[in-house]
Amino acid sequence: MSALLEVRDLSVRFGRHRTLAVDRVSLTLDEGDRLGLVGESGSGKSVTALAVLGLLPETATVTGSVRWQGREILGLPDRELAKLRGQEFSMVFQEPMTALDPLMKAGRQVAEVLGLHRGMARGASRPLVLEMLAAVGLADPVRIADSYPHQLSGGQRQRVLMAMALVNRPDLVVCDEPTTALDVTVQARVLATLDERLDDAGAACLFISHDLAVVSQVCARVAVLRHGRLVEQGTTAQVLGAPQRPYTRGLVAVASLEHAEPGSRLPLVDDFARDGGAS
Amino acid sequence: MMRRASLVVGAVLVGLVLMVSLVGLVWTPYDPARVVPGDRLLSPSATHWLGTDAFGIDILSRIMAGARSVLLVGVFAVGIAALVGVPLGIVAGMNSGWLGRVVVRATDVLYAFPAVLLAILFAGALGSSTTTAMLAIGIATIPVFTRIARAGVLQVMSQDFITASRVSGIGWLRIAWRHVLPNIAPLIGVQASVSFALAILAEAALSYLGLATPPEVPTWGRMLYDAQRHLLNDPHLAIAPAVAIAGAVLGFNLLGDGLRDLLDPRLKEVAE
Amino acid sequence: MPRVVLGRLLTLVLSLAGASVLIFLVVQALPGDLAQVMLGERATPAQIEALRERLGLNRPWVVRYLDWVGDMVRGDLGTSALSGLRVTDLVAGPIRVTGWLVLWSTLGSILVALPLGMWSALRRRHWDGFAVNALSQFGMAVPAFLAGILLVLVVAVRWGWLPANGYVPLARDPGEWARHLVLPVVSLVLVQGALLVRYVRSAFVEVLTEDHITTARSVGWTKLAALWRHGMRQAGLSLVTVLGLQVASLFVGAIVVENVFVLPGLGSMVLRAVVQRDFIVVQSVVMLLVVAVLVVNTVVDLLQAVLDPRIRAKEQR
Numbered sequence A: 001m002s003a004l005l006e007v008r009d010l011s012v013r014f015g016r017h018r019t020l021a022v023d024r025v026s027l028t029l030d031e032g033d034r035l036g037l038v039g040e041s042g043s044g045k046s047v048t049a050l051a052v053l054g055l056l057p058e059t060a061t062v063t064g065s066v067r068w069q070g071r072e073i074l075g076l077p078d079r080e081l082a083k084l085r086g087q088e089f090s091m092v093f094q095e096p097m098t099a100l101d102p103l104m105k106a107g108r109q110v111a112e113v114l115g116l117h118r119g120m121a122r123g124a125s126r127p128l129v130l131e132m133l134a135a136v137g138l139a140d141p142v143r144i145a146d147s148y149p150h151q152l153s154g155g156q157r158q159r160v161l162m163a164m165a166l167v168n169r170p171d172l173v174v175c176d177e178p179t180t181a182l183d184v185t186v187q188a189r190v191l192a193t194l195d196e197r198l199d200d201a202g203a204a205c206l207f208i209s210h211d212l213a214v215v216s217q218v219c220a221r222v223a224v225l226r227h228g229r230l231v232e233q234g235t236t237a238q239v240l241g242a243p244q245r246p247y248t249r250g251l252v253a254v255a256s257l258e259h260a261e262p263g264s265r266l267p268l269v270d271d272f273a274r275d276g277g278a279s
Numbered sequence B: 001m002m003r004r005a006s007l008v009v010g011a012v013l014v015g016l017v018l019m020v021s022l023v024g025l026v027w028t029p030y031d032p033a034r035v036v037p038g039d040r041l042l043s044p045s046a047t048h049w050l051g052t053d054a055f056g057i058d059i060l061s062r063i064m065a066g067a068r069s070v071l072l073v074g075v076f077a078v079g080i081a082a083l084v085g086v087p088l089g090i091v092a093g094m095n096s097g098w099l100g101r102v103v104v105r106a107t108d109v110l111y112a113f114p115a116v117l118l119a120i121l122f123a124g125a126l127g128s129s130t131t132t133a134m135l136a137i138g139i140a141t142i143p144v145f146t147r148i149a150r151a152g153v154l155q156v157m158s159q160d161f162i163t164a165s166r167v168s169g170i171g172w173l174r175i176a177w178r179h180v181l182p183n184i185a186p187l188i189g190v191q192a193s194v195s196f197a198l199a200i201l202a203e204a205a206l207s208y209l210g211l212a213t214p215p216e217v218p219t220w221g222r223m224l225y226d227a228q229r230h231l232l233n234d235p236h237l238a239i240a241p242a243v244a245i246a247g248a249v250l251g252f253n254l255l256g257d258g259l260r261d262l263l264d265p266r267l268k269e270v271a272e
Numbered sequence C: 001m002p003r004v005v006l007g008r009l010l011t012l013v014l015s016l017a018g019a020s021v022l023i024f025l026v027v028q029a030l031p032g033d034l035a036q037v038m039l040g041e042r043a044t045p046a047q048i049e050a051l052r053e054r055l056g057l058n059r060p061w062v063v064r065y066l067d068w069v070g071d072m073v074r075g076d077l078g079t080s081a082l083s084g085l086r087v088t089d090l091v092a093g094p095i096r097v098t099g100w101l102v103l104w105s106t107l108g109s110i111l112v113a114l115p116l117g118m119w120s121a122l123r124r125r126h127w128d129g130f131a132v133n134a135l136s137q138f139g140m141a142v143p144a145f146l147a148g149i150l151l152v153l154v155v156a157v158r159w160g161w162l163p164a165n166g167y168v169p170l171a172r173d174p175g176e177w178a179r180h181l182v183l184p185v186v187s188l189v190l191v192q193g194a195l196l197v198r199y200v201r202s203a204f205v206e207v208l209t210e211d212h213i214t215t216a217r218s219v220g221w222t223k224l225a226a227l228w229r230h231g232m233r234q235a236g237l238s239l240v241t242v243l244g245l246q247v248a249s250l251f252v253g254a255i256v257v258e259n260v261f262v263l264p265g266l267g268s269m270v271l272r273a274v275v276q277r278d279f280i281v282v283q284s285v286v287m288l289l290v291v292a293v294l295v296v297n298t299v300v301d302l303l304q305a306v307l308d309p310r311i312r313a314k315e316q317r
Helices: A045-053 A078-084 A106-118 A122-135 A141-145 A154-166 A184-201 A212-218 A236-241 A254-258 A265-278 B002-026 B059-094 B098-111 B115-126 B130-157 B160-167 B172-209 B220-228 B236-263 B265-271 C002-029 C034-039 C045-055 C061-073 C087-122 C127-140 C144-158 C174-208 C211-218 C223-230 C232-260 C266-276 C279-307 C309-316
Strands: A005-014 A019-029 A034-038 A060-068 A089-092 A172-176 A204-209 A221-226 A229-235
Touching (some): A019 A034, A019 A229, A034 A045, A034 A212, A045 A204, A106 A122, A106 A154, A184 A212, A212 A221, A229 A236, B002 B236, B059 B098, B059 B130, B098 B130, B098 C002, B115 B130, B115 C002, B115 C232, B115 C279, B130 B172, B160 B172, B172 B220, B172 B236, B220 C144, B236 C127, C034 C045, C087 C127, C087 C223, C087 C279, C211 C223, C223 C232, C232 C266, C232 C279
Parallel strands (some): A089 A172, A172 A204
Antiparallel strands (some): A005 A019, A005 A060
């Protein structure tokens, strides 16, 4: 049986500068797997995720292979990919302030996803929408559904986005820094909800974050990206607990790991980020 | 690449217009106002590169003389607009009280008067002349500069170094002069280039309508008006002024666009 | 909502008042004796005095202004000093001509600019998108009257397909009415459309880079569908604004184009009045045009408040 998602040698270049944003990254996710993708900003985490979903702008040149349940989806026309997005895999974005349509009520934006993939009329989907909004931890789903995004708080918007991504019970949810833009207190609660819903649905998750602490809460495995390259991959315990044992997949990444050697757990994360930021 | 192209093409076209009009100030191949009945409606030739018009006047000479009035009207109109509009915009941006509000409202009202409409009004009251055309175009352009300046000021005023200056008790006039004006100058420059293009269009329309200059003064719009009657047999009469107007307008527009991209790297990133 | 409407209407009234003062001051308070101007250099002082008396120019200008405004509010635009006809009667026909011209050119330029601008935004990294953009630059550099002259030369004179000038009222012969309007409308559309293409393009480029369009695509909309469902309204908002700002220049374009095609519209009328020094006609017709522009702008403002929940929320506070 083939894996749920198999990314092989994925490379992404942008525009004329021809700089590599992602360099031969390979990842595998089986059903229900939770993989954290970690790295400092600019390391190519988000670009990798967007490339998998086919959401990169036209200026990007993507090469390699992305197989979904054994089927090659890289280079598939937008029309074909769109059928999969929101149905088999979906995405939760980083910026709740701008990721929702400002001119449409929140409930309708969730309902649209149902209507799109299940052909459900707006009236018929209403109970499902409210149920979903409640499921992502929104206390007053009726009021939220009838609100415009600007009337909601950041945490509420992020939950609405989660509802949109989860409402069709996809097999994979890509989360791009879903809690980074939120207050620390809200972060923990949103994260807990996400955790629960993923469990319920049995969905796999590609969780992108610069924050190893957050990743360790949600993910069983971690992959580390640096300058667009995968430098280490393994179980969360392995990578976080014993980073000095380089988990290489044929890539030259030992150097950046050796900097991390002397520290114990938490300082390791910091060292890594600082090193990456300076270079 | 394409951005650079618009800057270069714009600069070349504008340079050409400037050159032609400057040369036209001191020298034209023939007298652009002297009627030569024997030379009526000649086709382009070695002696008359662009031919002659219905009065036997050399078209190239008229184009060169016309460039002069284009430049004159443009410079004065944009000058008036910027000199009045920018200070108003700075006041409106720095003063959030009733004064600022009145300026904004007044500008909005002025927006309802395009140059041609104002020129009609002036011509109705004062008779038509180059002065009324210049005034009309200039006044009609004031609100554009006011708005641009105000928007720029609001952006500058929200920055920390302005807050610091205000806290330390520096007067608003000094802040306006030392900090605000230099910061919005690029914006104003871009707008001036674009407004210049619009002024050329307005001047052409006004002289075509007979609302700008007396008939004997050569302008491109007037040339088109004269050409209209002979269009069937002598279309070459219209070609030169048409190309001149379109080229000049295109030049200033492209220059404005190019400058904007050059000055606003943020825009460039968004567009990528 | 009622408060929003009320506020906008109040602004409209204030703007109208401001505009009328401006027009009045320019025409009547500028140096120079209107009666003298109307009668020319050779008029005797007695003749001038008589005309001043007849036009009421001897009264203080505040009284004259209030008189003018009061009459306008009651629907009286004054009386032409030259023909002795009421301006309201004089403009009845021309208003229709200009109205049709402006209406069809507006619809035409939207029809042309919307698809072209969207195309140029979507394909902005390809040669065809760039070509549309470059073409609009050229269109913007051509004055409407020049486009009109060229159209007359080619379509009317060379090919003889359509009449070169003149106007036939709709009620008399709809077919001829349409045939006479085609060229003037096309020349306005060419120019206004070119400008509009650029606005549509930048509105859509802005929308295309919005995060929520990516969200829409991530839940399964194709690029085009996402733009349609979640971008149109937003782009529409900025376009409505642009159309509002364009109305003034459209009227001006109409005035000039009427002259090219010898259409008996407001433009021809007001230009004739300028030449004849019939200042009351000039004053009232210009006011009429400005009223139209300001009213359209108010409608645009209200439309925005209806379409954009964020504005609504701000106003209610």
